[in-house]
Amino acid sequence: MADMSTLLLQALGPWRNAKAWHVALSGGLDSTVLLHLLVQLRKTHSLPPITAVHVHHGLQAAADAWPAHCQALCKGLGVPLQVIAVQVQAGASVERAARDARYQAFAAISGAGEVLLLGQHRDDQAETLLFRLLRGAGVGGLAGMPRQRRLGAGHLCRPLLDVSRAQLESYARTQGLSWIEDPSNTQTDFSRNFLRHEVLPILARRWPQAAASMARSAAHCAEAQGLLDELAQQDLHAAGSTSEFAWLGLPSLELTAIASLSPARQRNALRHWLSAFTSLPDTDHWAGWDALRDARIDAQPVWKLADGELHRAGGRIWWLAGEWLHQPIAPVLWPCPDQALALPGNGRVHFVGDIPDGPLQVSYRLGGEVMAQAQRGHRDLKRLLNERGVPLFARGRLPLLYRNEQLLAVANLPGLDSSPCGHWKLQWLPTSSDQGLS
Template sequence: MTALDNRLRQALAPWRTASAWCVAFSGGLDSSVLLHLLAELARREAVPALSAIHVQHGLQPVAAAWPEHCRQFCAALGIPLQVVAVQVAAQASVEQAARQARYAAFAEHLQPDAVLFSAQHRDDQAETLLFRLLRGAGVRGLAAMPEQRPLGRGTLLRPLLDCSRAELQGYAEAHGLSWIEDPSNADTRFSRNFLRQRVMPLLAERWPQASVALARSAAHLSEAEQLLGELARMDLRAAQGEPLFPWLALPSLELSLVTQLSDARQRNLLRHWLAPLSRMPDSDHWAGWRDLREAAGDASPVWKLADGELHRADGRLYWLSADWLAPPVLPDPAVVRVQGASELPGNGQVQIRGELPAGRWHLRYRLGGESLHLPERGRRDLKRLLNEWRVPAFVRPRLPLLFDGDELMAVANLAQSASLQACGVRLHWSPPIGAQGLSW
């Protein structure tokens, strides 16, 4: 058994009880070696069911022959293969678009609790660190590729990150493996290829262990990122505070508990909090956070990010996305269901709890000038009541209002008129929750 086999077996030890093993198989050198190693292991030992998946991007004519090569390679090993064709979105970076399409396909086809093996190695890790360093990445980006991360309903694992490209090529040649040479890998117009073909060999002339050192630095930065994550989670728990409206199920934080931290810890906290919700801005665009944080107390500042908006209301931060970014539209005609919930387009659900007396009942949103007759308080202007209740500005246009003819009778979740309260009727609103995070 070779040193490569031993290192692989060590990396696989925690994953022996996975529901299945699947290899991301491009047909290139690296994934061919990984698949061959796993197939040999499966012949000697009991392991989860092993298969392979090949993603066909359709970006170059020569790639049309690659699925057949992959089928023949897998057939020789007795490994089932799935070929998935994807559409690569047109955008500035073809590499990034292809990667997004590829990993989306992997996530979609991965079984629950299965492991997808990807064949990136130490040289890839070094190139990734250098590439991101040149792009000005922070600690999270410079941690480069993690050994494992969630993917779809399973886990992505990179078991060869401690192995060099030379080791993999030596194994392939020793076992007589054939593999695909992607001609685009020689095109130095692509940044990663330029680093691999021009920069890394030059570094290795002066520092023969350059790849090892860079990969080691990535590991140190990964550890630093873990510590920053732990600090962010501690700060996040402390910054939750007590939301004024528990029924408003939006991600939110108490601003005063955030701003008592140093600027660096504020940014670390916000990156951790918002990372599952939105792509984060580069350093130059963090001025938006400073503007929101330091706006006058009676202002309603907004920080717009790629996938939503951060609002400030009554000393609290709220993340708004999806339905919250468009004005709601009532059904036409607006129908009040005495029983069960009524869907409000783009605005969650509303429900009448209790039995309404006879009347001309309907729902609508604020138009201005409404007033409500409250028990023991008499008639009050709705705008003043919303100020008194400290309802965030972005919620006010969405609050379902229940009318009997032209008379306002209830404000969802907040108040009922004296006559409805006597009947035991409540108007309950379940607001939209917004997008639940980035898929991967």
């Protein structure tokens, strides 16, 4: 116990001042041992409050008895237990759907300054590395499960990654612990179970330290990925100049700064940047980046990804997601122009200064609009937008202020957003791009 306790305390050193530790308790061997170890340690060490969380997936009849098992375990250890029932979405992979539902539940209960503790061990890490290797993962994937990362408002930590399953089982038997054996863990039609029961034992017979060696390789890959992340941050900083259209509220980068890098550094920087917004493309799909980067200057290239689109405009690349991918509803009457007007799917507009006489409404471009300009007469709106270099993807969302059939103003564009005498201005706060963040 002393050795495992020491490893556990070392791994949890950065989190000793957390507001709370939540143990993800499946009732299996690893989470049972983790919870028992923590309860023993708090007898002699000052630790944050400990609670347990059991997620009930409802995927098999046997699982209905597991919450009661976990409740009995926690009662004996004097640890509060929270049971969360989740709905697993139907899909091609039950394993992945269950995992997604489980982690959504974990994220929901992780408050600021709190840590969720998972019991995954060294053998799990080796299994993860082998599984991802067979899927053709890169350095980031081969880094395996991270020891810690953000989760909801708090953090996730895996403090047992340096401990083998054999050590956990030896401890459990010595302490007289009982645990749940999930029947699905023996079904080798699941890829991970096949690796666990069929492949890894063969490797261990030939190389007894196979699991430890693979876990060590995962750690090397994690370190290498850290260096790649540092390089990406440097490259993204160089491409992070402020755009004159920063008020659009959209993430963007200077294209020239990215395109001047080697192809490998381009992909590395973009992976780092895009990972905050979307699932990353596979190797073959990166041809979409090449096409966007190399398109003609007068082209309007778009790279469609899982959760949004990358557009090129004005010498920059822009990330669009959520409501930015849909044309907003128009027209919208503005019965109380002294108050901000909410635009369905397109943020809100308001006046600065005096309020123009009505009746007023907001609409969007259809083509052929003209606008009266002081000392210039009536000018085609398309030409006015061209003169100001407004990105094409934004033109259909720019709020246009009308009084009857007269176009009075275009929000946020100097010279077009105000009355001829400058008594008022039309300001637009676009839809936040936060819905594009993962």
